[in-house]
Structure formats: structure tokens, C-alpha cells
Amino acid sequence: MSKPQKLHLSTRLNGEDVEFLCEARQSLLEVLRDELGHTGTKEGCATGDCGACSVILDDRVVCSCLVLAAEVEGREITTVEGLADGDHLHPLQRKFLEHAALQCGVCTPGFLVAARALLDRNPDPTEREVRYHLAGNLCRCTGYDKIIRAVLDAAAEMRST
Template identity: 70%
Template structure:
């Protein structure tokens, strides 16, 4: 097999990689690019542990070929924090103890961010529906749902605050 050169953006940065025609995006992210946040849980798109966004759409990276992301924008868990500053969802997952072993956590965070990007004020039912593609074997989902609700509330508050202008 010969490699395929792919040009894409990952977490806003231009990236070029070479992959095999049958190599999944999950394998490319983990094995070629060192982005190990997305986890392999099932390889069938049923667990959500490998969740990323492709052009803003929540996607199981185990079901997408690396070659298919040519020219697309990929978002991973590694792109959620800004430097050392955690994303509000990450902070709330910690505060609410909405994680245990960590295998599913990146997928839940990516799915929750995708949901809040589209719906900043979801109901509990909408949150549960939005996260339905992500499975956790360690804990119940209540802490995860509460963390998303709390993060959404904080994110709405910070979005509605007027920005201060220096010198004004």
C-alpha cells in the first residue's frame, strides 16, 4: 500500500500527515499525530470514546478514514483547553466528579461541547439525548449531566457579560 497525503486542520492548526488508505482517523490521531485523547472503545461507533468533531459535527473517529478528512476541520479533546486554562466543561467535570477511569471522559467532553455549541441552554432531556452516543461503564450519568448543566449556565453568564475595553 502507498500512503496518502492529507492536509487538514486539527484544533485550528494546519496539519499534514500521510496515512494508509484503510487507516481510521482514530488511528491517525493516536498513532501518527500523538493526539491520544480519543480512545478506542468499540471500533464500531457504539461507545463514543473516540468522539471528535469534523467541521463541527460530532463524529466517531473510528468510523472515518484518515484520508476522508482532507480539507476538513477536526476538533479533538486536546483543543478544548486554552493553554493551561481548562474549558468550562472540563472544570465542571472535575468539580462534579463526573469522571472515573477516564476512558469515556474525552468523548463525553467533546460531545457536550458539540451540544452546547449548537444549544447553549439545553434541557436535561436534551443533554441526555445529546450524550446518548457516549457510554460509561464506571458511573451513572447523573454527575455528567449535572456538570454539563452547570457548565452551560456558566458559559451563558460569561457570554452575556459585557467585555471591558481598556482605556474606556
């Protein structure tokens, strides 16, 4: 059997240039966690249903379990590690804490990243828009209301500053 093809890729991850080696079969999620040590992004279902592995790829939120690492050459990736500015949490992160919008926390990085992608495009979403945009992120603990409130509150704060 032939040796697995090793691909050399260059990409931008949370504003920094990174290079890595991967196999064609590896998902972006696997490489982020296991090769690049960015374990903030979580694996939930691995079939694109739960959104726990959400990352922003060139301004669009995607499930990193359904992206091959081989596809990201020259592209820009933002993970939950890229949200805070040093020690200063992103407003979404602060509001999630204030509203207790998390319990076990496995879904939280995906919600934060997906919410950030929404607010980048639409700084003043309605509750309905937030709910639809986050329909691909599943949370089995909170019942969603606190998450929706946290996102709306963060959006309001970001608009006023």
C-alpha cells in the first residue's frame, strides 16, 4: 500500500501565518485540535448537524468537521481562540458569562463563533434572525433562551461603543 500523501499547507489562523502538514483525509477540525493545538473548537457529531466545530473560514461560518484541512491553503480561519483581544474577552464571551448562557460548555465555542459571524454581517439582528442563524448550533443544557439573550445583549453593546 502506498504511503499516505502528506500535504504542506499555509494558512492564516486567528491573524497569524501558520504552516502544517496533513493527510488528505484529515478534517480541518482534526488538524486544528491535534496538529495545531487549538482545542477550543469541539467535535460534537462529526456530521455537520451540531455546530460545535464551527469556525469562520474567509468570513463565513462553516462546520470544520465538513472541511478538509487540505482545502484551506491561503485562506483565513478564525476559531474561538481568535475572539478575545489578549486578556479582554470579546463582548459575546462576556455576555455569555453574564447571562449564564452555558452549562457544560461543549457547544459554547461553536455558538460564540457562529454568533460572531452573524454580528460581523448584521450588527442589529432581530431575535428571530439570531434564532435562525444559530439553528445549526445545538445545546443540550441551556434551552437556548439565555444564549439568544446573550447574543442580542452583546450586539446592543457592540453597537453602542
